[in-house]
Amino acid sequence: MTTRTPETTSGATGLSGYVQRALARVRAFDARRPWVWDAALTLFWTAAALVDAAGGWRTIARDPSVPVWLVVTTSLALALPLYGRRRRPMAVLAVMACAALVSDGSGAFLQAGYLQLIPVFHLALARPPRALLWSVALFLPPLVVGAVRFPLGAWDQRVVPVVWAYALVALLGIAVRARRDHTAALVERARRLEVERDQEVRLAAAAERARIAREMHDIIGHNLSVITGLADGGRYAAAKSPERAAEALDAIGATSRQALTELRRLLGVLRTDDETAARDPQPTLADLDGLLAGVREAGLPVRLDLAPPAAPAPPELSPGVQLTLYRVVQEALTNTLKHAGPGARASVLLTYGPREVRVEVTDTGGRRGPGAKAPGTGQGLTGMRERAALYHGTLDCGPLPDGGWRVLLRIPREDTPS
Structure with missing residues (x-):
């Protein structure tokens, strides 16, 4: 049986510390200039949506005869609103839900529709729990319309997988939010303890x-x-x-x-x-x-x-x-x-x-x-x-x-x- 050497342990510890410091620098940069990250993410997903609109969308479309201009417009409507996902996630989801309704109702079934999960994550991360209930009302209609108009086997084959994905993303946002709030509470508690310690020192003095x-x-x-x-x-x-x-x-x-x-x-x-x-x-x-x-x-x-x-x-x-x-x-x-x-x-x-x-x-x-x-x-x-x-x-x-x-x-x- 082999044992881990101190050099291996110290290397792993050093790598973990390096990753944590790098993430801390990224978060600090994002806090100073949030528009940079928002613009980069939006441009990335817009490019991915347009690549799919160039022809790949027909591999899963129910109606390949949908006009290309409609596919391109719908792809842009599903990607560009992501720029405001952190400030107004509910408004962004509403715009994307309208575009998804056009996509599923026309039979294009664009894969860019899955981008709706991003504002759902931010709703769970920063909004009250009731906001998730309102998001369900925006998320389900395009799925139901597509499943009813273009049935392929059982109707739930289109709806249930997406609903599961929605639930997992919402739970992920809630978990991240809980961890962030817990960390903030620990930081605040440490700050209060420092203040109390300083006060005790001053009183003792x-x-x-x-x-x-x-x-x-x-x-x-x-x-x-x-x-x-x-x-x-x-x-x-x-x-x-x-x-x-x-x-x-x-x-x-x-x-x-x-x-x-x-x-x-x-x-x-x-x-x-x-x-x-x-x-x-x-x-x-x-x-x-x-x-x-x-x-x-x-x-x-x-x-x-x-x-x-x-x-x-x-x-x-x-x-x-x-x-x-x-x-x-x-x-x-x-x-x-x-x-x-x-x-x-x-x-x-x-x-x-x-x-x-x-x-x-x-x-x-x-x-x-x-x-x-x-x-x-x-x-x-x-x-x-x-x-x-x-x-x-x-x-x-x-x-x-x-x-x-x-x-x-x-x-x-x-x-x-x-």
């Missing part, structure tokens, strides 16, 4: 930009506020207590280095595609003490209360929830540093309930001038609400009746419905 914007806002906004508070305090302390001014400068340096470290971590994540790249862990509730210490150094007294008293990072809270709580506390204290004014105090109350986790940040900010900006009206409030929404939480913020400001975040526990 937008979500990632929003996440990065929140992180950048929290990191830069908080640390710059702390640095600003330390710088203001150090300036006032420089004249009276150089030691306190030096402590403020040391705190500014430590805060700046911490901000740079966090920024490098965030930018490092952006630069690499490796999800396992080494980077510092995200802040958790265990880091609240360090956050509050930096705020106190900036000049804002702040107190942390736990209800009930427990570890600041219970294991049942996911890292994402802890990061959200940490960032909201950070943003709220940053707003207090910016807007509360001198002499303000802040408190953070972290409550672990059976159904939700709450964090409440309040301050005793003094009066603000009429042109001062209210805390939480910029990007910070939007970022806090987005973080809360990620875990089906709610965020409420607003002024207190006796002065000051409150930010309240509620996040349901992961084992309870939101």
Whole structure:
């Protein structure tokens, strides 16, 4: 037994690809200049009909005495209308049916009558199915007239073979149309999938930009506020207590280095595609003490209360929830540093309930001038609400009746419905 070699297979594949590319070029040319193909096909069949009209028609004619001029005219009437078969196939078939009626009724029985199958194919290819029923009404009368006027054996010997040919051509047109529609549907589906993929990529990019914007806002906004508070305090302390001014400068340096470290971590994540790249862990509730210490150094007294008293990072809270709580506390204290004014105090109350986790940040900010900006009206409030929404939480913020400001975040526990 012989086996096919890889060269034979590759040759067949290459030939198939060449044929497909050639057909694609022909279809593209026909789409650009359809009149060229229509004219070539019409001229070919016209020449064939005229060759038959030169004398060959008498071999199957029932009446060889039909005038030659009538045969030539009928042959042209059966061939020339093919030029418009793609644009108006029903009108072309009607003209050709009239010529076929003359051909069969006179006894010439021209073979050019079979050209009627070409517009029938285009009817099945491009028109609704009911158009085929109308074409039967045009196709049958010439056959019936010829079979009745010039009987040769049983009358169905003339009608049935042509009807079978009509049915096969109609089925071929329907099959080609179904395949073309199926291919077009696949192409459209592929296009829609590409559009959906691009949309998903854009949405993912937008979500990632929003996440990065929140992180950048929290990191830069908080640390710059702390640095600003330390710088203001150090300036006032420089004249009276150089030691306190030096402590403020040391705190500014430590805060700046911490901000740079966090920024490098965030930018490092952006630069690499490796999800396992080494980077510092995200802040958790265990880091609240360090956050509050930096705020106190900036000049804002702040107190942390736990209800009930427990570890600041219970294991049942996911890292994402802890990061959200940490960032909201950070943003709220940053707003207090910016807007509360001198002499303000802040408190953070972290409550672990059976159904939700709450964090409440309040301050005793003094009066603000009429042109001062209210805390939480910029990007910070939007970022806090987005973080809360990620875990089906709610965020409420607003002024207190006796002065000051409150930010309240509620996040349901992961084992309870939101």
